[in-house]
Amino acid sequence: MSPSATTRPLNHAIISDCLPPKSHPNGYVTANAPPPPPAELDASALLFTPTTLVRTVPEPNSPEILSQSACTDHMITASWTQSQGWSSPEMKPYGPFSLMPTASVLHYATECFEGLKAYRGFDGKLRLFRPDRNCNRMLVSSARVALPTVPPKELEKLMKALLAIDGPKWLPKSRPGKFIYLRPAIIATHPALGVQKPKEALLFIIACFLPCLDEPAAVATPQSPVAVTPHCNRGLKLLASSDDMIRAWPGGYGYAKIGANYGPSLVAQASARERGCEQILWLFGDDCYVTEAGASNFFVVWGTREGGLELVTAPLEERLILDGVTRASVLELARERLCGGGKETVKVVERGFTMFELAEAVEEGRIIEAFAAGTAVGYLSLSLLPILG
Numbered sequence: 001m002s003p004s005a006t007t008r009p010l011n012h013a014i015i016s017d018c019l020p021p022k023s024h025p026n027g028y029v030t031a032n033a034p035p036p037p038p039a040e041l042d043a044s045a046l047l048f049t050p051t052t053l054v055r056t057v058p059e060p061n062s063p064e065i066l067s068q069s070a071c072t073d074h075m076i077t078a079s080w081t082q083s084q085g086w087s088s089p090e091m092k093p094y095g096p097f098s099l100m101p102t103a104s105v106l107h108y109a110t111e112c113f114e115g116l117k118a119y120r121g122f123d124g125k126l127r128l129f130r131p132d133r134n135c136n137r138m139l140v141s142s143a144r145v146a147l148p149t150v151p152p153k154e155l156e157k158l159m160k161a162l163l164a165i166d167g168p169k170w171l172p173k174s175r176p177g178k179f180i181y182l183r184p185a186i187i188a189t190h191p192a193l194g195v196q197k198p199k200e201a202l203l204f205i206i207a208c209f210l211p212c213l214d215e216p217a218a219v220a221t222p223q224s225p226v227a228v229t230p231h232c233n234r235g236l237k238l239l240a241s242s243d244d245m246i247r248a249w250p251g252g253y254g255y256a257k258i259g260a261n262y263g264p265s266l267v268a269q270a271s272a273r274e275r276g277c278e279q280i281l282w283l284f285g286d287d288c289y290v291t292e293a294g295a296s297n298f299f300v301v302w303g304t305r306e307g308g309l310e311l312v313t314a315p316l317e318e319r320l321i322l323d324g325v326t327r328a329s330v331l332e333l334a335r336e337r338l339c340g341g342g343k344e345t346v347k348v349v350e351r352g353f354t355m356f357e358l359a360e361a362v363e364e365g366r367i368i369e370a371f372a373a374g375t376a377v378g379y380l381s382l383s384l385l386p387i388l389g
């Protein structure tokens with residue numbers, strides 16, 4: 001008996017009409033075949049659509065730069081779904097996204113980000129500062145808000161690709177020492193109001209201009225949300241946070257670079273500005289532990305009562321502070337270069353220290369200096385008295 005139409009072996013000719021082309025190397029799919037695993041992000045699959053706009057590079061600390069909204073020609077995006085994984089990343093003209101009003105990020109702060117600078121060196125080379133650290137930290141942050149992971153190596157390659165295209169024009173060789181700020185971020189685009197782990201997300205990387213805080217020409221303008229004045233001349237003033245403005249707590253998410261940490265800090269930051277301070281000094285607990293300064297890590301150099309010198313900063317263990325790349329670099333450099341023994345030896349200590357200890361040290365004249373360290377701010381020295389006032 002000849003096989004009936006329904007029992008004929010499935011072959012390519014028969015099913016070619018009802019399957020998308022090349023859906024399977026053999027030309028057919030069995031009902032039980034497992035779906036392909038979600039794709040990993042693959043920087044080598046980057047697609048490129050060059051911009052057609054002709055834009056000019058803003059002058060250092062021009063109103064455009066002070067507005068902190070000027071970006072370069074291109075951005076990189078890649079979308080993710082739970083079932084398919086990552087799409088091929090795309091480099092395309094910088095511009096707006098389209099999102100559904102139900103997108104998870106707009107309601108539940110399902111967002112994480114990174115920030116690092118690309119520098120034009122005095123030797124003419126473009127450099128990123130320890131980008132592997134930022135890429136690894138993005139893993140930690142994305143995991144805390146149920147976002148998909150981006151393999152650190154692929155993220156690093158994508159940032160370098162953006163820089164390879166936009167760096168030569170926007171960080172010209174004629175401006176050695178200048179930098180641009182790279183901002184990778186992941187947002188949950190999943191269009192559903194249900195409070196749940198998002199099934200769709202978008203990675204994007206933009207390159208934005210930030211004011212150069214040590215440029216003497218910088219002045220505050222109505223467009224500028226920051227008072228950009230030469231801190232190098234007069235130090236930085238911090239306002240201690242109040243009891244109803246706690247940045248982070250044990251079991252929370254202060255260690256993650258996620259949007260949820262920043263929106264709620266802006267009221268405190270604005271009140272600091274109103275009182276003539278640049279930033280908030282974040283304190284924690286009844287003992288007033290000193291944790292961070294604004295979005296940067298905080299260090300004090302003081303003399304101990306025993307007559308030694310100490311560089312002290314809050315520890316990572318309680319997960320109250322962000323594990324700053326600049327913080328880690330300061331600690332490494334200090335341990336390498338200032339701990340050698342001899343008179344100028346500085347002991348490097350990561351431990352909880354309180355506002356009361358700081359006040360005592362001021363009273364006893366033991367404070368040598370204090371500074372905030374973070375990518376966006378660079379290193380800034382503080383004038384200590386206003387902190388305590």
Ligand SMILES: *Cc1c(COP(=O)(O)O)cnc(C)c1O
Pocket residue numbers: 115257292294295296297322323324325326327373374375376
């Ligand atoms: C980004 C950030 C820092 C500084 O981290 P770097 O890696 O040095 O730029 C410190 N604290 C907070 C809260 C931050 O968001």
